[in-house]
Amino acid sequence: MFRLIIGNKNTSSWSLRPWLILAMLDEPFIEVLIRLDQPDTKEKILSVNPAGKVPVLIDGHVKIWDSLAICEYLNECFPGAQLWPEDPAERAHARSLAAEMHAGFAALRQHLPMDVCGRYPREDSNLQVDRDIARIIAVWEELRAKHISDGPFLFGRFGIVDAMFAPVASRFVTYDIALPPMSQAWVDHLLGTKAMQRWISEAAAEVAHAEPPH
Structure with a gap:
């Protein structure tokens, strides 16, 4: 099952984009929210993405960061969509x-x-x-x-x-x-x-x- 690491839903525009794709596909996924603007935010994000950004999509051994790259990957996973x-x-x-x-x-x-x-x-x-x-x-x-x-x-x-x-x-x-x-x-x-x-x-x-x- 996909794991999608995102930031705050109120403010993280980049997180919304791949999240919306998965939700509109009605595809089950595990959502992991890292609250932004906290003392440990940077450490938590770096633990899943050395680039220091969210969102991150994890599919088995595959890890994709950057919203558009994630959307492209999902397009390849679900060509019928x-x-x-x-x-x-x-x-x-x-x-x-x-x-x-x-x-x-x-x-x-x-x-x-x-x-x-x-x-x-x-x-x-x-x-x-x-x-x-x-x-x-x-x-x-x-x-x-x-x-x-x-x-x-x-x-x-x-x-x-x-x-x-x-x-x-x-x-x-x-x-x-x-x-x-x-x-x-x-x-x-x-x-x-x-x-x-x-x-x-x-x-x-x-x-x-x-x-x-x-």
């Missing part, structure tokens, strides 16, 4: 978007960090953040316009691109970002899935029972 689009051109497009999300949007990450349970409507404006938001909305609108007849997710059926953008969907709720109807419909559908509702519920329980950092 078609986590990438079947069409080669669409698959290349999806991989490009996942990589863009993986490596980009630094201003959004810095100024609008993931806080699943928080509600902080934006009152100030930041040009770089606004550009990141505009680019993300443009991606979502293009994909939904093209694939709306194929299903409710970005490429129609659920896939890695949805998982990569899932933390942004959460952020846009946290910071009350106005979205066009098609993008809002995708956010509402994604966050309403059984898997995301579980993540949100467990993030709330985590926050409610959390002790302050020592």
